[in-house]
Amino acid sequence: xxxxxxxxxxxxxxxxxxxxxxxxxxxxxxxxxxxxxxxxxxxxxxxxxxxxxxxxxxxxxxxxxxxxxxxxxxxxxxxxxxxxxxxxxxxxxxxxxxxxxxxxxxxxxxxxxxxxxxxxxxxxxxxxxxxxxxxxxxxxxxxxxxxxxxxxxxxxxxxxxxxxxxxxxxxxxxxxxxxxxxxxxxxxxxxxxxxxxxxxxxxxxxxxxxxxxxxxxxxxxxxxxxxxxxxxxxxxxxxxxxxxxxxxxxxxxxxxxxxxxxxxxxxxxxxxxxxxxxxxxxxxxxxxxxxxxxxxxxxxxxxxxxxxxxxxxxxxxxxxxxxxxxxxxxxxxxxxxxxxxxxxxxxxxxxxxxxxxxxxxxxxxxxxxxxxxxxxxxxxxxxxxxxxxxxxxxxxxxxxxxxxxxxxxxxxxxxxxxxxxxxxxxxxxxxxxxxxxxxxxxxxxxxxxxxxxxxxxxxxxxxxxxxxxxxxxxx
Numbered sequence: 001x002x003x004x005x006x007x008x009x010x011x012x013x014x015x016x017x018x019x020x021x022x023x024x025x026x027x028x029x030x031x032x033x034x035x036x037x038x039x040x041x042x043x044x045x046x047x048x049x050x051x052x053x054x055x056x057x058x059x060x061x062x063x064x065x066x067x068x069x070x071x072x073x074x075x076x077x078x079x080x081x082x083x084x085x086x087x088x089x090x091x092x093x094x095x096x097x098x099x100x101x102x103x104x105x106x107x108x109x110x111x112x113x114x115x116x117x118x119x120x121x122x123x124x125x126x127x128x129x130x131x132x133x134x135x136x137x138x139x140x141x142x143x144x145x146x147x148x149x150x151x152x153x154x155x156x157x158x159x160x161x162x163x164x165x166x167x168x169x170x171x172x173x174x175x176x177x178x179x180x181x182x183x184x185x186x187x188x189x190x191x192x193x194x195x196x197x198x199x200x201x202x203x204x205x206x207x208x209x210x211x212x213x214x215x216x217x218x219x220x221x222x223x224x225x226x227x228x229x230x231x232x233x234x235x236x237x238x239x240x241x242x243x244x245x246x247x248x249x250x251x252x253x254x255x256x257x258x259x260x261x262x263x264x265x266x267x268x269x270x271x272x273x274x275x276x277x278x279x280x281x282x283x284x285x286x287x288x289x290x291x292x293x294x295x296x297x298x299x300x301x302x303x304x305x306x307x308x309x310x311x312x313x314x315x316x317x318x319x320x321x322x323x324x325x326x327x328x329x330x331x332x333x334x335x336x337x338x339x340x341x342x343x344x345x346x347x348x349x350x351x352x353x354x355x356x357x358x359x360x361x362x363x364x365x366x367x368x369x370x371x372x373x374x375x376x377x378x379x380x381x382x383x384x385x386x387x388x389x390x391x392x393x394x395x396x397x398x399x400x401x402x403x404x405x406x407x408x409x410x411x412x413x414x415x416x417x418x419x420x421x422x423x424x425x426x427x428x429x430x431x432x433x434x435x436x437x438x439x440x441x442x443x444x445x446x447x448x449x450x451x452x453x454x455x456x457x458x459x460x461x462x463x464x465x466x467x468x469x470x471x472x473x474x475x
Contacts, residue, residue, distance in 0.1 A: 001027045008167040009220045018251045022055035022072040033165045041157035045120040054116045068114035076166040078121045082201035084183040091125040091135040094323045094349030096330040104201020106229040108213045122156030127205045129153045130423040134353045148407040151181035158185040168234035169215045176427025178213030179439040183402035185454025189215045193459045194434035195240040197235035204314035204319040218472040245463045252469035262298045265400045272405040278451045280441040307430040309376040317361030385433040392458040402439040402452030
């Protein structure tokens with residue numbers, strides 16, 4: 001199959017020279033979906049006829065010479081992004097039978113450049129999870145291991161790319177939900193600077209953390225998508241007005257970079273030995289290549305995880321109050337008055353993890369605990385942000401493993417939530433600070449599970465981040 005062997009960048013050349021067609025490529029992706037998705041559970045909806053109709057239209061545009069920048073790119077989208085007249089459930093029963101009434105800006109920009117949307121990806125409920133086991137529609141399975149998680153919450157998006165069910169997938173990253181699945185599935189996952197991509201049409205979890213992110217098998221495809229979907233948007237007052245570079249044309253890295261890693265990362269008790277070994281080996285490789293590699297201490301790293309969870313749970317309790325069983329989605333049949341309808345609809349419609357985060361978030365926002373938890377976490381967030389930005393002003397990149405371990409077995413951490421939350425240990429600092437970060441493959445453990453390298457850079461320097469990442473994978 002062509003789609004199993006080529007990146008979109010390569011496929012686009014075949015399309016331009018008439019050596020294949022968009023309809024043929026979509027059919028190949030559909031073959032993979034039909035063969036693999038029943039086991040992997042990565043896609044909740046497959047837009048088979050819609051994708052084929054789109055492909056036929058794009059084929060005509062290619063013949064006429066007026067096709068868009070992403071002509072023939074087959075994309076899947078996470079089940080938290082709106083696509084008009086298509087299902088949107090956020091992996092939850094609370095949005096049962098809901099269909100989007102408009103299209104998210106990021107998705108619309110893909111369509112405007114002739115990308116083809118093939119389906120909707122499974123994800124942790126309302127993007128709350130690190131393993132994609134919290135979905136109301138069942139766990140997603142990592143193609144590399146029969147009983148392994150793909151990471152979360154964008155696990156379905158990652159596996160769709162991993163298993164060649166699409167070329168690129170849009171996920172979202174609140175605390176690592178693009179990067180950690182990319183690490184677990186052996187692909188590339190980018191979380192841009194907060195506000196780099198419009199959040200219009202993204203179902204909110206934690207509004208000051210949520211980012212639309214991109215997953216693909218290579219940096220070139222990520223860069224191409226980024227230059228299409230990033231930038232100002234009249235529908236999102238929080239999005240950055242900064243111009244968008246042509247990322248795909250700027251993938252020639254600087255010869256040498258100044259790199260930093262934190263000694264606290266290597267000293268962490270939960271770091272899997274093979275992950276540590278791969279990371280140390282990569283640092284040595286970079287030193288030999290002439291890069292300046294510096295060890296630093298960053299004690300604030302210990303506070304990033306608790307800061308992240310306090311603030312995101314608080315924001316979730318506010319954002320998820322709109323799902324009340326009245327206006328749309330699930331409504332309990334067991335209610336006998338208005339109050340019980342509210343209570344029962346939410347209790348029955350939300351999963352256990354979501355309910356827990358709403359309750360904790362409500363508690364930390366209450367008068368009794370606001371100053372002790374929420375306010376203190378906001379102060380810690382500023383310290384972490386200032387600390388990381390100070391380092392990134394003096395150095396090009398910060399390196400760390402994307403996750404402390406490789407993909408673990410399904411069900412192995414569901415009874416120990418602290419272990420589950422620790423899976424986000426290395427990804428949340430970039431989210432707390434709002435800086436861009438990417439995960440690229442850097443090896444595999446003895447069982448063949450992927451190990452990811454995470455790279456952080458200063459705000460709005462995705463061009464340099466993508467360029468450096470491309471140089472690492474090009475070696």
